[in-house]
Amino acid sequence: MKVDVLxxxxxxxxxxxxxxxxxxxxxxxxxxxxxGPNAGxxxxxxxxKYVLRSVPSGIFQGNKTNIIGNGVVLDPALFKIEVEALxxxxxxxxxxxxxxxxxHLILPTHRLLxxxxxxxxxxxxxxxxxxxxxxxxxxxxxxxxxxxxxxLHNFDQKYAAxxxxxxxxxxxxxxxxxxxxxxxxxxxxxxxxxKEFAFVDSEHLINDQIKSGKKILAEGAQGTxxxxxxxxxxxxxxxxxxxxxxxxxLGIPPHQIGEVYGIFKAYCTRVGSGPFPTELHEETGEKIxxxxxxxxxxxxxPRRCGWVDLVALRxxxxxxxxxxxxxxxxxxxxxxxxxxxxxxxxxGDEETRDFPYEIDNVEPVYxxxxxxxxxxxxxxxxxxxxxxxxDYIAFLESELGVPVAxxxxxxxxxxxxxxx
Ligand code: GDP
Ligand code: IMO
Ligand code: MG
Numbered sequence: 001m002k003v004d005v006l007x008x009x010x011x012x013x014x015x016x017x018x019x020x021x022x023x024x025x026x027x028x029x030x031x032x033x034x035x036g037p038n039a040g041x042x043x044x045x046x047x048x049k050y051v052l053r054s055v056p057s058g059i060f061q062g063n064k065t066n067i068i069g070n071g072v073v074l075d076p077a078l079f080k081i082e083v084e085a086l087x088x089x090x091x092x093x094x095x096x097x098x099x100x101x102x103x104h105l106i107l108p109t110h111r112l113l114x115x116x117x118x119x120x121x122x123x124x125x126x127x128x129x130x131x132x133x134x135x136x137x138x139x140x141x142x143x144x145x146x147x148x149x150x151x152l153h154n155f156d157q158k159y160a161a162x163x164x165x166x167x168x169x170x171x172x173x174x175x176x177x178x179x180x181x182x183x184x185x186x187x188x189x190x191x192x193x194x195k196e197f198a199f200v201d202s203e204h205l206i207n208d209q210i211k212s213g214k215k216i217l218a219e220g221a222q223g224t225x226x227x228x229x230x231x232x233x234x235x236x237x238x239x240x241x242x243x244x245x246x247x248x249x250l251g252i253p254p255h256q257i258g259e260v261y262g263i264f265k266a267y268c269t270r271v272g273s274g275p276f277p278t279e280l281h282e283e284t285g286e287k288i289x290x291x292x293x294x295x296x297x298x299x300x301x302p303r304r305c306g307w308v309d310l311v312a313l314r315x316x317x318x319x320x321x322x323x324x325x326x327x328x329x330x331x332x333x334x335x336x337x338x339x340x341x342x343x344x345x346x347x348g349d350e351e352t353r354d355f356p357y358e359i360d361n362v363e364p365v366y367x368x369x370x371x372x373x374x375x376x377x378x379x380x381x382x383x384x385x386x387x388x389x390x391d392y393i394a395f396l397e398s399e400l401g402v403p404v405a406x407x408x409x410x411x412x413x414x415x416x417x418x419x420x
Pocket of ligand 3: 014
């Protein structure tokens, strides 16, 4: 049995959490493979809303195994808050959430380093989520990091050495780290909570599951346009968000990857700094933000909104090897007279359909479509789709070369249509 992967094709917040939850009944195991609490994955069902940051989105449907893989970075303090909130709402996780020993720990000083480096960048700041993601992955790659497995091996000595090194950096930057003591106290409480969970060699576990015919879904965080190699560098996150990242972040051989679900919004959003060719600065952008409730699940920041960008989507599909597309939030456009899709970029006098090295100075070339002007949020089958919407999907499929297998028409689990 091969491992299926679900990942975002834009700049994050495509609705990954919702769709993973919808797909969970078809799987035995759900595994996160990269990122950390910079993610905010929202799920809604039974009139309740949940936002998951480090916990995989497969915890609500049946007693499935959920894994935090080696590619993830984990902050025990935020993990404790997340897990306790879930416990309070009746979702006990210790029996079914397993954590890779090789996942890296976001230390209290990593969170402060994130702040320190952002402040040092001035106007060129990335607009990170401030969760210590970049500094933790930096320490991982420079071989200075601490892993979950270290909690059981000589922890105090290793922690003191890393902390001392980070404090030297604060001092070099004249950075006020007086918050450290408070953050540390919460962090160590979080560590106690983390110790209630099983630390595992998840690469062995996952490969054993593959051999025994179990179905695994790898859940991505962020989106392809935030990938460290292929995203709009340097305005990206610090992990491999592309499909290949699932192999590295879980220890899966590439030939064991099956379906690749690429998820995108019917429009496009971005949080933080960086180029965004189809961004709408006027009232249409404001309208999308309002109807789509486009505010960050983690930071509450307003998300920048714009039209769907098919040049960027084609690039993401190419990199990820997407086999099935999932389109979310089409319902947000229900009241629009016309909608637009960027089909090419203009660079000077030249037009291109290929994603260029830099997207700072490209001008989107749009194709306009008539709006469907119908409330689609209560529709239960594809046969109810307005003709304009079906035509639009057919256009997307021909432009992108991959079928749209699922359409999401609202935040609730039930508002999902699997196409025949
Ligand atoms: P993720 O990070 O990819 O899991 O996405 P987020 O949870 O950060 O952002 C997606 C937002 O859109 C959440 O508030 C979801 O509840 C909501 N959502 C997901 N799918 C749909 C949809 O089809 N229509 C509408 N209106 N909202 C949706
Ligand atoms: P989910 O999984 C949207 C963005 C930040 C910033 C950049 C770097 O919910 O889709 P980082 O804290 O990772 O160093 O920030 O990446 N970013 C996200 N944007 N959704 C996310 O996750 C994001 N995670 C990081 O806003 O621009
Ligand atoms: Mg999100």
